[in-house]
Amino acid sequence: MKLKTLAQISAIAALAGIGMPAFAQQTVTWWDFFAGGDGVRMKALIEQFNEEHPDVQIEGTTLEWGVPFYTKVRTSAAVGRGPDLMTYHLSRMPLGLSEGVLTPITAADLDAAGLSEGDFFASSLDAAKGPDGTLYAVPFDIHSIVLYYNKTYLEGTRFLDDEGKLTGIESLADFEEALQAAADNGSEAPVTYATGDDGGTYRVFYTLLSQQGGTLISEDGEVLPGDSAEKAVKALEIMTNWHDQGWQPEQALYEASVALFTSGKSAFQLNGVWEVPTMKDLEKNGNLGFEWGAVEIPKLMDTRTTWADSHAWAIPVQGDEEMDPAKREAVMQVIGWMEKHAIQWADAGHIPAYKPVAESDEFKTMEPNATYSSLADGATYDPRSEVAGVASPAYDAAQNIISPAMHGYLSAEDAIEQVKSELESKMN
CATH class of the missing domain: 3.40.190.10 (Periplasmic binding protein-like II)
Known part of the structure; x- marks a missing residue:
């Protein structure tokens, strides 16, 4: 339901004297580093999500790629001023773990997103884990x-x-x-x-x-x-x-x-x-x-x-604060929706890390992506x-x-x- 439609229904209900059930809207603050064609496609995905989810709204900010992004993540996490959700290169996972800026992604989190570890290519899933096997990010694509x-x-x-x-x-x-x-x-x-x-x-x-x-x-x-x-x-x-x-x-x-x-x-x-x-x-x-x-x-x-490498979703540490469970559920809802709409991201040349999309008939006819998608099984990620x-x-x-x-x-x-x-x- 679009926000405009919801507003119209609310107005009609008010005129008719009918009460509308209240809902608590969650705002998910979001940081990414996407510019160019990637940026255009990500903004379109955010806009579509917001139109479809009046109860969860993404408030997105695009920061400078590379060192500036990861520096800002580190400093903001330390003082609890970071986003609720951010994009993250899996090749920077060791840095994130050493700096203590990433929170684990639990089985309950994945369940809230409608996802499971088996949904992802092994190469990207392994790169999203710490040395002890704990998952710290959800892979979004494989790019090579x-x-x-x-x-x-x-x-x-x-x-x-x-x-x-x-x-x-x-x-x-x-x-x-x-x-x-x-x-x-x-x-x-x-x-x-x-x-x-x-x-x-x-x-x-x-x-x-x-x-x-x-x-x-x-x-x-x-x-x-x-x-x-x-x-x-x-x-x-x-x-x-x-x-x-x-x-x-x-x-x-x-x-x-x-x-x-x-x-x-x-x-x-x-x-x-x-x-x-x-x-x-x-x-x-x-x-x-x-x-x-x-x-x-x-x-x-x-x-x-x-x-x-892979672009992935990660939830940063917020200083000494724990994320509200309802907010975390909203964040995972965003991640799950993005994964299931990854065919639109694949239009930027990427291979979806989410196998149900990568193995779909729609992706199999997407060229030249389908021709080089075989690399997903044999990819070598950067050293840990x-x-x-x-x-x-x-x-x-x-x-x-x-x-x-x-x-x-x-x-x-x-x-x-x-x-x-x-x-x-x-x-x-």
Whole structure:
């Protein structure tokens, strides 16, 4: 029932002298960090929820993504001035637990939301738990980097099948053959990603490391344990080779790396699923001069896996105060509704973490999401460490050490040794 409709009924009832049953409206204060297309879609979901729930109203605020958001969460939780509900990256779960800003999500909470742990992909659910198995967040999506491709540069090669879909990339050698074929067909930067930025560099590096079975930080806090340092060197050498061959852009920041692909200069783009709306909007408006697709990152090394993270729902600590049970029930009602309407969030390129939506007929026909949704089962999340995850020292090391190394400013061996030393120093 919409608020306007409720008001009209109330007015009619008042004129007729009929009493209306009273209800206690709950206001759920909400913080998120969504901008761009994500922000538009989230605001639409909030508006729809509010229209359908006159008894529970979301009062939303969007804050700056990254360090500013998590800093504000920490300071507000300490003094009891935080929101009732917030979005949270699961890669920052270790930080949240160390700071003591997250409250456990109980089985009773999930029940109030109409949810259960079995409703979620195991990879995202595990990332939402603490070391002891306690749930501290409810996953909303799985977002990863995928391989976008421009069909123009692959025409006449073995890398397009009869339906114009990407095929034949089953190893690093295959991928590099495709890059050279694209270069021969006139691609200015056969593969583009943010080579001068933290996120783009880190996610490609971490994927190549993980596909070798390497570990950046072990569960007991060891940086590059065992032979992982050698595997990290190998990952960096691959990225350096792409630079040396002229296949990837020179120190490209995020926006420039995206522009290389959308303007038709790159055959491939290694970037997040969140750029799917950009591609669809350009295509819809007639501003895209080529046919494109997007697939799960191929198995380039030993294992099929890809860096991934999740946006999730979390309930922060409120200083020394306990949340009123009725308010908490309202918060869980919001979470449950959002999960069950996640198909609208999937329109932003994400994979729903809530399996009933991810496995629905509607999602199965949503392209290119359905094509790369297989990555949900094999995703590798960031290490469970306070120095890893979004806006962390690990990301800083990617920008300050790995990126310069692949541009020739220091050797892969020296760079990985510096990464190891840098991350270890942040743990002390």
